[in-house]
Every structure is written in structure tokens, then in C-alpha cells.
Amino acid sequence: MSAPKTLYDKIWDAHVVDTQPDGTCLLYIDRHLVHEVTSPQAFEGLRMSGRKVRAPEKTIAVPDHNVPTTAGRETHIDNEESRIQVEALDKNAKDFGINYYPVTDIRQGIVHIVGPEQGWTLPGMTVVCGDSHTATHGAFGALAHGIGTSEVEHVLATQTLIQKKSKNMKVEITGKLRPGVTAKDITLSIIGQTGTAGGTGYVIEYCGEAIRDLSMEGRMTVCNMAIEGGARAGLIAPDEKTFEYVKGRPHAPKGAAWEAALAWWKTLYTDEGAHFDKVVTIRGEDIAPVVTWGTSPEDVLPITATVPAAEDFTGGKVDAARRSLDYMGLKPGMKLTDIKIDAVFIGSCTNGRIEDLRAAAEILKGKHLAPGVRGMVVPGSGLVRLQAEEEGLDKIFKDAGFEWRLAGCSMCLGMNPDQLAPGERCAATSNRNFEGRMGRGGRTHLMSPVMAAAAAITGHLTDVRDIMAETV
Amino acid sequence: MEKFEKLTGIAAPMPLVNIDTDMIIPKQFLKTIKRTGLGVNLFDEMRYNPDGSENPDFVLNQPAYRQTEILVAGDNFGCGSSREHAPWAMKDFGIKAVISTSFADIFFNNCFQNGILPIVLPAEAVAVLMEDAKKGSNARMTVDLEAQTVTSSDGQSFHFEVDAFKKHCLLNGLDDIGLTLQKVPAIDSYEAQMAQARPWV
Numbered sequence: 141m142s143a144p145k146t147l148y149d150k151i152w153d154a155h156v157v158d159t160q161p162d163g164t165c166l167l168y169i170d171r172h173l174v175h176e177v178t179s180p181q182a183f184e185g186l187r188m189s190g191r192k193v194r195a196p197e198k199t200i201a202v203p204d205h206n207v208p209t210t211a212g213r214e215t216h217i218d219n220e221e222s223r224i225q226v227e228a229l230d231k232n233a234k235d236f237g238i239n240y241y242p243v244t245d246i247r248q249g250i251v252h253i254v255g256p257e258q259g260w261t262l263p264g265m266t267v268v269c270g271d272s273h274t275a276t277h278g279a280f281g282a283l284a285h286g287i288g289t290s291e292v293e294h295v296l297a298t299q300t301l302i303q304k305k306s307k308n309m310k311v312e313i314t315g316k317l318r319p320g321v322t323a324k325d326i327t328l329s330i331i332g333q334t335g336t337a338g339g340t341g342y343v344i345e346y347c348g349e350a351i352r353d354l355s356m357e358g359r360m361t362v363c364n365m366a367i368e369g370g371a372r373a374g375l376i377a378p379d380e381k382t383f384e385y386v387k388g389r390p391h392a393p394k395g396a397a398w399e400a401a402l403a404w405w406k407t408l409y410t411d412e413g414a415h416f417d418k419v420v421t422i423r424g425e426d427i428a429p430v431v432t433w434g435t436s437p438e439d440v441l442p443i444t445a446t447v448p449a450a451e452d453f454t455g456g457k458v459d460a461a462r463r464s465l466d467y468m469g470l471k472p473g474m475k476l477t478d479i480k481i482d483a484v485f486i487g488s489c490t491n492g493r494i495e496d497l498r499a500a501a502e503i504l505k506g507k508h509l510a511p512g513v514r515g516m517v518v519p520g521s522g523l524v525r526l527q528a529e530e531e532g533l534d535k536i537f538k539d540a541g542f543e544w545r546l547a548g549c550s551m552c553l554g555m556n557p558d559q560l561a562p563g564e565r566c567a568a569t570s571n572r573n574f575e576g577r578m579g580r581g582g583r584t585h586l587m588s589p590v591m592a593a594a595a596a597i598t599g600h601l602t603d604v605r606d607i608m609a610e611t612v
Numbered sequence: 613m614e615k616f617e618k619l620t621g622i623a624a625p626m627p628l629v630n631i632d633t634d635m636i637i638p639k640q641f642l643k644t645i646k647r648t649g650l651g652v653n654l655f656d657e658m659r660y661n662p663d664g665s666e667n668p669d670f671v672l673n674q675p676a677y678r679q680t681e682i683l684v685a686g687d688n689f690g691c692g693s694s695r696e697h698a699p700w701a702m703k704d705f706g707i708k709a710v711i712s713t714s715f716a717d718i719f720f721n722n723c724f725q726n727g728i729l730p731i732v733l734p735a736e737a738v739a740v741l742m743e744d745a746k747k748g749s750n751a752r753m754t755v756d757l758e759a760q761t762v763t764s765s766d767g768q769s770f771h772f773e774v775d776a777f778k779k780h781c782l783l784n785g786l787d788d789i790g791l792t793l794q795k796v797p798a799i800d801s802y803e804a805q806m807a808q809a810r811p812w813v
Contacts, residue, residue: 157802158795164777166795168802170813178695180645189789194799198813206643221643228645265813272694272718286694286718289647290725290788298792300799304775306717336630337688337714370691372717393812401812436630456629456686463628553693555639562662574634574692576657 144411146308147377148343151283151408155266157300167303170265171282172295173251174201174238176229177555178270182293183232192236194299199238200260203229204250205555207243209518209545214244222556236296249521249547252276252489256360257521259389263378263405268295273489273571274373275366279359280386281378281408283343286367306372307417309342310410313350315424320605322429322499323358324491324569324588326350327365329427332440334420339371342418345410346376350424356385357495364490365571368437377409429604431476432573432586434464439573443591443603447474467575468583469563476601479585483566484515484542484596485578486589488552491569492520496589497528500569501536503593503607509541510599516543516558518550540596554579567595614727615785616757619708621681623753624671625745631685632692633719637701650697651704672705676748680705682755684738684745685712689730690719699726709755711762713738724778725788729757737762737770744768757783 145153158166172195179201186192193199206222207213217223226243233240239260241248247258252273255261261277267284268274270292277284287301295301313326331338344366351362359376366374383402386392393401428442439461441448449472450462465472470479486492486500497519509515517537519525525547528534534544551558552570560566560582569592573584585601594604641653659670666673672680683689683702689712690698699722702710709729723730733741744751744764751765757779763769781788806813 158798160777162776164775166792166798168799168806177642181647181696184645191789219643225643225645262812264810270694270696272692288694288696288699288718288722288725290696290722294789294792297789298796298799299803300792302777302788302792336691337716340688340714340717367718370688370716397812401810404810436632438630456627459627460629460686553639555642572632572634572692574632576638577634580638580657580662 144414146410146414146416147281147345147375147408148283148308149414151264151266152305154264163304165303165305166300167266169268169295169299169301170198171255171260171267172199173255173267173269173274174199174292175205175251175269175271176203176225177205178289179232179292180225180228181289182296183236185293186296191297193238193296196237198299199296200255201229201233201238202241202248202251202254203243205549205553207548208556209548209550209558211546213546219557246522246526249524250489250492250549252364253492253520253524256280257389257523259386259392262386262392262401263382264408268301272367273364276360276364276489278363278366278374279356279376280382281375283373283375285372306343307341308415309339309344309371309418310416311344311346312348312421313346313424314348314421315350316353317350317424317427320429320590320608321427322588322590323354323361325427325430327362328430328432328437328440328586329422330420331365331369331437332430333422334369336368336436336438337370339366339369342371344369344371344374346374351376352379355495356381357493360493361490365437368571378405429588429591431591431601433468433470433476434461435467435573435575436460436464437571437573437586439464441476443476443601445476447472447476449473477603479601480565480599481513481567481595481601482564483560484513484592485551485566485568485570486516486592487518487520487550488570489520490571491589492518492524494524494527496569497524497533500589500593501533503590503604504540504596505536507540507597509596513596513599515541515596516545516551518545519547521547551578553577567592567601613785613787616708616727616729616782618754618756618758619681620752620754622677622679622749623682623684623741623745624677624680625742626671626683626685627742629686630688630691633690633695633698634692636690636698637695642695642697647700648704650701651706654701654705679749681708682753683707683710684741685710687713689715691716694718696722696725699723699728703728711738711741724782727782727785729755729782731755731762731772733762733770733772740764740768
């Protein structure tokens with residue numbers, strides 16, 4: 141009998157094309173997702189060397205980072221550089237014959253939301269994209285990670301990647317989550333505990349009852365931020381929920397192919413006794429609604445806590461924390477719930493799916509943005525937007541004073557006009573609170589959609605459980 | 613790709629931990645469709661004031677460090693986004709090697725794709741080199757890839773590990789795509805097998 145394998149081992153082994161004596165492998169790539177920012181140089185490289193895209197049918201492109209989220213973008217993008225990048229993707233998709241969802245297509249959206257929505261992402265696949273949040277697709281039990289532009293060109297030309305195998309790390313979330321606690325709180329709490337380099341060199345498998353209990357949307361939120369914990373990829377073993385989500389999607393297998401696929405997918409789990417190089421266990425009951433206070437995703441605290449002092453840390457983190465507190469304009473010892481906000485952003489590949497919008501709308505129903513606070517909801521795809529409108533969620537957001545935008549990455553990285561002004565403070569459902577991330581001098585507090593909705597109502601960081609108690 | 617063999621140059625100290633790729637090259641410069649010209653915007657928001665003038669406190673603006681070729685950086689350098697614009701900007705500025713206790717995975721790989729050598733050393737060694745870097749432009753550090761050593765200006769030498777294949781590619785300036793295309797028969801054969809085994813892919 142062969143040695144017990146982890147889920148990662150199984151997917152890896154199924155994709156090795158060639159192994160060199162030193163262990164360097166050539167790994168086959170089943171799906172290559174492409175967006176406008178990290179691909180133009182790769183396509184240019186192909187042209188200069190006279191190469192083609194090896195498997196255009198496995199390559200899917202969509203513009204998301206640069207596109208404005210306001211009406212009229214179908215015909216004109218004001219920013220010239222953004223327009224050139226989007227036009228370059230239009231041309232590259234056409235010239236190289238790859239699958240494409242242009243900005244005029246209702247299915248356009250953030251690449252990591254479009255992939256699963258269209259059934260491109262399937263269990264057991266290898267999925268790459270020139271984008272670090274490719275980890276999102278791991279929620280399906282697919283080995284998915286970000287790559288640089290040179291590697292994008294490599295995959296376009298060869299449909300493979302040169303890789304060394306990572307180590308196996310298990311993150312188990314046991315038991316049940318408490319009310320008001322979401323997938324975002326799980327993933328932020330893990331990073332708070334392990335640090336932004338805790339997963340470096342590993343592929344993480346998330347497991348345990350609290351992970352099993354999550355919807356596919358929630359699992360995508362957890363895997364999405366594996367990269368913020370340093371891991372290239374996060375994985376969750378596929379189960380009935382996964383199969384149910386995938387079934388019937390436009391690019392999912394049908395008929396006999398579905399049955400064959402399902403039979404293989406059901407073998408994709410970590411064998412009893414398989415070895416993990418690192419194990420982290422967190423009790424679901426111990427996770428509280430959390431927010432970030434600093435400029436690293438590891439700067440996580442329960443909403444009931446106070447702002448730390450630089451001296452609370454050790455090593456290089458002391459200076460980093462001092463710099464963060466200064467940048468964020470916070471004083472040690474102040475209650476997190478006393479931090480006033482200027483803006484709320486609900487969206488991104490972390491929390492821009494229908495379930496996220498439903499959860500935020502549930503809190504905002506019949507309420508309004510606090511005076512002086514601006515709010516923006518950016519659905520993750522045109523189809524998410526459409527569904528939200530069918531459910532009347534757009535009306536709840538608009539009645540609450542939010543702007544209801546078109547799909548894209550938007551303020552999460554501020555490459556389009558959606559940005560924070562210097563010093564402006566935002567409750568955000570996105571994934572990075574780095575200096576300048578949402579606009580130069582902008583201050584970002586990461587949190588779940590329900591926590592962002594709660595902050596929107598009060599105008600300061602707020603424990604969503606207090607709002608929930610009021611509504612009961 | 614340019615070869616990397618041996619380098620003697622000015623090293624700049626950047627002790628801050630978790631220097632992310634948004635710091636290395638902020639998003640407004642990702643709108644380019646070229647790989648070159650980003651050096652002027654390397655570390656843009658740390659390097660320039662909001663009015664566009666240089667921040668004299670930032671290390672690369674100081675006269676001693678304007679010709680920096682090596683960075684000695686705090687833990688977890690290059691975390692965050694996969695943007696290859698980060699090593700492109702470093703290369704365009706003239707940085708050819710970075711020394712830290714750890715690097716984020718994607719950034720680490722992106723460096724090798726651009727002829728930049730990321731060097732992982734233990735905290736004690738990085739501390740010594742950080743102090744050496746603080747001596748300014750009269751103190752030159754040497755990185756020898758063949759020998760796998762970094763030597764400080766006063767002759768203290770530290771051995772580092774590097775993946776054998778990546779070393780081979782860097783020393784010879786080999787292009788990954790060219791190497792992989794030699795293995796097209798293996799890729800063809802894998803695809804043929806998979807057409808039977810997993811036709812839905």
C-alpha cells in the first residue's frame with residue numbers, strides 16, 4: 141500500500157509532467173486566469189518570440205483591476221493608462237483566441253469570482269493567475285496560487301510551471317462559530333495567530349467542523365486570504381456542498397463526464413495518518429468578530445480590545461508597529477470601538493459574493509449610514525449584482541445611503557478612480573491594509589461584511605453583536 | 613535574461629519588517645504595459661513627499677545610497693501582491709540582490725525571473741550585514757553566487773543556501789520558457805494521457 145497522502149500531495153502528483161533529479165518539477169496547469177494588469181508584458185513576450193498560447197481553451201481573461209465601477213465604462217474609460225491596459229487585454233484575448241469576458245459582458249467581474257461562477261474552477265485542478273488572491277479557488281479543493289508575469293508568459297507558452305513542492309500545513313478550526321462570527325473572522329484570526337509569514341513555504345489545508353459548516357462563499361473567503369498568511373495556496377477538501385455548487389455551471393462537466401469527474405473528486409481528501417509539517421488548531425468558539433488596527437493583515441484584534449502599544453511587540457515588529465500606529469493615527473490604549481470612520485467599502489474578491497451582500501444588507505435593513513460617512517458597495521461580478529438586485533438588496537443599500545456600483549476590484553487596491561483621500565479612514569471588507577493600498581495616506585481597517593455594515597450605521601468601529609442584539 | 617555571477621556594490625539598510633509589494637511599487641504604476649522605466653517609482657510613497665519632492669530621510673535618497681545595488685531588509689520582504697512590477701522596479705533602479713531572513717514566496721520567484729538574487733540568511737548574519745550597510749558608500753559588500761557567500765566590507769563572510777536549479781539558471785542567464793520548451797514531448801504525452809483520464813478538464 142502506498143503511504144498516506146495529503147490532499148495537496150494528491151493534486152500535486154496528478155499534475156507532474158516531469159521531475160528533475162533535484163526535485164524540481166514541471167507541473168501541468170489546468171486553468172489559467174488572466175487580468176489586464178499583470179498580463180500585457182507576457183503577451184508582448186509571446187509576440188516577440190513568435191510563440192502561441194498553448195491551450196487557449198484553458199485560458200480565461202477578464203478585466204477587473206482597472207475598470208471604473210460607474211456607468212458609461214462600456215464605452216469610455218477616462219484614465220488613459222487604464223484604458224490602454226483594458227484595450228490591450230481586449231486585443232490579446234482576440235489575437236490569441238482565449239476565453240474572454242469583456243467589460244460589456246454581464247458575466248464580467250473580479251477574476252476570482254468569475255472563475256468559480258462560470259464553473260471554470262473545479263475540484264482537483266491546478267489553477268494559476270497573475271494575482272496573489274488566486275488562493276481563493278482552493279475552496280474547491282483546487283491547487284490554486286498566484287504567479288508573476290514571467291510565469292504568466294511561461295504558462296501561456298507551455299501550459300506548465302516549473303515548481304518545487306511546498307510543505308504541508310494543516311489549519312483546523314474545531315467546533316461551532318458563535319453568532320456574529322464569519323468566515324472573514326476565521327481567516328483574519330488565523331493570520332493574527334500565525335503572522336503574515338507563518339505560512340511561507342507551505343500549502344495550507346483548512347479543515348475542521350467550522351470549515352465544513354461554511355458555505356462555498358465562506359470557504360472562498362477563508363482560502364482567499366491564505367496568501368496574507370504567507371501561504372501560496374489554501375485548500376479545502378471538496379464535499380457535497382462543493383459538488384452542489386459546481387453542478388450545472390456553464391463550464392462544469394455534464395452527463396457521463398460529470399459522473400466520471402465526481403468519482404475522482406470524491407477521492408480528493410487527506411488520507412488518515414498523512415503527514416503535516418505544521419499544524420495549527422483554533423477553537424471555533426474562541427473566535428470573535430475581529431478588525432485590523434495596523435498596516436499588516438497580522439495586526440488583528442477582537443473588536444472588544446484596545447489599540448496596542450509598539451512596546452507590546454518584540455524584535456523588528458516594535459518599529460513596524462510604531463510606524464503603523466503613526467500611519468493609522470491611533471493612540472495606544474484607545475478602545476477599538478472608539479475609532480471613527482469616514483468610509484465603508486463592501487466588495488472585493490474576499491467578500492464581494494452574494495452571501496456577503498446578503499449578510500451586510502441584513503444588518504443595514506431599515507438603517508442609514510452615520511452622518512458624514514460615505515459608503516460603497518461593489519458586487520464581485522455582474523451576475524452577483526444582478527442577483528442582488530433580484531433579491532432587492534440594492535434597494536436596502538441605496539436606502540441606507542450607499543452607492544451601488546458596477547463589478548470590479550475597485551477600492552480594494554484603488555487602481556481605478558475608487559480611492560481614499562489622505563487621512564481618510566475606511567471600514568473595508570477587502571484583504572490588505574497596507575500603507576497606501578486604498579489610496580495614498582488612506583487608512584484601512586479590515587473586517588467582515590456584517591462588521592463593516594455595523595460600522596456604517598454607527599460611524600465608528602462597532603461590535604456587530606451589539607447591533608444584532610438591538611434588532612432582536 | 614542577464615547572468616548573475618558576482619557582485620560588489622553598495623548595500624542599503626532597510627530594517628523595517630514586512631516591506632510589502634505595495635511599498636516597493638504602489639498600484640498607480642502598475643498601469644504600464646512595459647517592464648522598464650519603473651525604477652524612478654521604486655518605493656515611491658516612502659521616497660517622495662506628497663508634493664513630489666524627495667524625502668531626504670529615505671535611505672535611497674541619501675547621497676551615500678543613490679547607487680545602491682544590494683538591499684539588506686527586515687523579515688518577510690516582498691509580502692503581498694504577485695506584481696512582478698516590484699522586481700522590475702528594483703532592477704530598473706539597479707538593485708541586483710536583496711538580503712533578508714525571509715521572503716514572500718511569489719516575490720522570491722519573481723526575483724529569479726529577472727536576474728535578481730534574493731538571499732536568505734539567519735537573523736544574526738542579517739544583523740551584521742545591516743550594520744555593515746549602515747556604513748554607507750565607502751563600504752562595499754560582495755555577493756558571490758558561485759561560492760554562495762556574502763562578504764561584508766570588513767571581510768566577514770556568510771554562506772547562504774540557494775536552490776541548485778535556480779542557481780544554474782541565474783549563473784547562465786537561462787530563460788525558463790526556453791528550457792521548458794525542450795520538454796514539449798513530455799507535455800504532449802501528459803495531455804494525451806489526461807484526455808483519457810480526466811477528459812472534463
